[in-house]
Amino acid sequence: MPTSELEAIRQDDLALSVAHAVVIANAAAATQGVAVERSLVTITEQRTFAGRCWHVHYVPRDYIHRRGGDLTVTVDEAGTVQQILRGQ
Numbered sequence: 001m002p003t004s005e006l007e008a009i010r011q012d013d014l015a016l017s018v019a020h021a022v023v024i025a026n027a028a029a030a031t032q033g034v035a036v037e038r039s040l041v042t043i044t045e046q047r048t049f050a051g052r053c054w055h056v057h058y059v060p061r062d063y064i065h066r067r068g069g070d071l072t073v074t075v076d077e078a079g080t081v082q083q084i085l086r087g088q
Contacts, residue, residue: 018054028073050076052076055072069087070087071086
């Protein structure tokens with residue numbers, strides 16, 4: 001049994017896969033001008049024939065009073081950015 005939460009995360013393949021995708025998506029979003037630290041972030045999984053993809057969606061925290069500014073970065077399990085979509 002792991003002695004710490006960090007050790008538990010290191011042993012959890014799903015947690016590592018999500019964390020890896022978020023790190024890559026954060027870098028891609030930052031290059032697109034998204035203030036990652038000020039964004040509301042959601043993550044969804046998609047299964048493909050090649051494996052899993054993670055859709056990491058960034059939206060301004062005050063999205064109710066604002067139009068546009070969202071961005072979705074799709075990252076595959078290999079850590080490759082597959083697609084970057086900018087919302088309206």
